[in-house]
Amino acid sequence: MSLFRFKILTEAGKVETGLVDLPFDSCLAAIRYLEKSGGIALDVKALPELVGRGVRFFKLGLGSVSRLDMSEFLNNMAMLVGAGVPVLSALEEIQDDIKIPRLKTTIQFICTDIENGQTFSESVAKYEALFPFVVRHMLSIGEETGNLDGMLKKAAEHLMHIHEIVSGTKRAFMYPSFLLVVVTLAVIFWFWYVVPQLVALFLDLNIDLPLPTRILLAVSDWFQNWFLWFLAGIVSVIFALILLRKYSPRMRYALSYLALKTPILKGILVTSIVARATEYMGIMIGAGIGVLRSLELITNATENEVYKRRLLGVQASIKAGSTLSVSLRKYKALDPFAIRMISVGEMTGKLDEQTAYVAKIYRDKLNVFVQTLSKTLEPMIMIFLGGMFAAIIACLLLPVYDLISQIGA
DSSP, X not given: OXXXXXXXXXXXXXXXXXXXXESOSSHHHXXXXXXXXXXXXXXXXXXXXXXXHHHHHHTTTTOOOOHHHHHHHHHHHHHHHHTTOOHHHHHHHHHTTOOOHHHHHHHHHHHHHHHTTOOHHHHHTTOTTTSOHHHHHHHHHHHHHTOHHHHHHHHHHHHHHHHHHHHHHHHHHHHHHHXXXXXXXXXXXXXXXXXXXXXXXXXXXXXXXOHHHHHHHHHHHHHXXXXXXXXXXXXXXXXXXXXXXXXXXXXXXXXXXXXXXXXXXXXXXXXXXXXXXXXXXXXXXXXXXXXXXXXXXXXXXXXXXXXXHHHHHHHHHHHTTOOHHHHHHHHTOSOHHHHHHHHHHHHHTOHHHXXXXXXXXXXXXXXXXXXXXXXXXXXXXXXXHXXXXXXXXXXXXXXXXXXXXXXXX
């Protein structure tokens, strides 16, 4: 796949420009392909590989197609194809309502491929960046078996389930992160701005400050003199850890291991990993992909290095002759409950159904975890904030109390 910048004159007489990923390396092939979709190519240039990677990474000029958008597209295709509408007509019908430029352009190219004699799955296979391997394989099986509408619907449901898992994991991290930022900003505001002004007033009045107020003043002085350096140090450490995680396998493993040992974080990560792994396993085995190949894809999609190594051990164990459930139990690659359900699926010959059932259980478990976490953390944070501000106010009121006592005397 290469990234091309194009300028074409459409059949309606308008000049359109943009960026597009095409399965070609030469500009001549890209020009022919663009002109087959209608219009005249005025200027087509291939971007350098390094620039193309940067554009893809930051999605500059390409736009993003979320799992929800792709799921909606596949579900609409399933309904139209199931109603007897030909694939090409269904694509043209859906294309008119698509608002996402990247997806709309891709559908246009797919229509051109089908008009030139390719099948739907063959054309979709060219666009790996938009259509995951599982979806491409399911569409191929759907065409071969004559059950394209059924496979389109399953693919849409699969992407929706993955979206639920990913969004649930993000929500679990988002709320604590938001509360942490709010607490940090509140503490900085008080110690950086409010406390110094009040304490300076007391000093101008020549009031002898009690010990708690002097401690508060020392903390405020530290914020004034060292907090920016402290913040710069934290940012530097985080940046260094990100770089080390990217380029050092040992650091990736160490950070993954540490994450699995952190109390609250461990529950979120394990639930998310099991839900995602079983979801992929169920949909791929149901689509006719072998267990080993499914495990390879699941391993590549797993970001936690500890579980990735465990899954690699599972693959080696299966190659040595062990069953899936025995291998999973040996390397502790999934929760014991999930492994028991997979064992039942192996014995009954319904492995795809069992793994799909396990995935649903862990998706629900993740949603409950997120809701419980938000309800538990909120009062804890409020109590912490209330206690901290009560202590600060008490320290600031002590000199006032002493001053009033002196005046009264």
